[in-house]
Amino acid sequence: EAGVAQSPRYKIIEKRQSVAFWCNPISGHATLYWYQQILGQGPKLLIQFQNNGVVDDSQLPKDRFSAERLKGVDSTLKIQPAKLEDSAVYLCASSLAEPSPEQFFGPGTRLTVL
């Protein structure tokens, strides 16, 4: 069974530029999550989708971050414009809606903002 796919793996941009990350969850997983992991910290949830609907985006900086999951499968996370403090690893995870609460993580995208 294929795992969670993410691309790109690495991205370097300058501040004020835009960037987008892509995630394809495990087949059949209805729930998709985007986490931000700053160096030395644990991952922090940015947004959670159930199929193509948003369940929780309370920690998403909506003035610059946006995410969509239009067909309920793959998802895109965008940052526009990027700031220095956005440098982090962006992790995508997916899980079955229920009953198992395990989340399976992709390899992440390491973003460096210069």
Place this chain on the structure above:
Amino acid sequence: AQKVTQAQTEISVVEKEDVTLDCVYETRDTTYYLFWYKQPPSGELVFLIRRNSFDEQNEISGRYSWNFQKSTSSFNFTITASQVVDSAVYFCALSEARGTGFQKLVFGTGTRLLVSP
């Protein structure tokens, strides 16, 4: 509010030593799940174990064992006879079991384990 505390920032051991990683959590819910994830240098989070709040049985899987104590809100992880390949950052996490089945993971800050030969 949910919170997970991993007080040990970094632990260094020599191969074959036993090591315990501590995890203390806070939640107001009576139904919740606890997890341990491993993050090797490659960066991908690897699921190790899940425990629900109603199951306080300790679990052993090979060299790994977990001790869940609701009375002290702790979910500690022990590696027996550590190996160099165990070197990684280990995260403890907590999630609520919502009625709709949706879950949100709250992670601790992680413990970096260094196992030297």
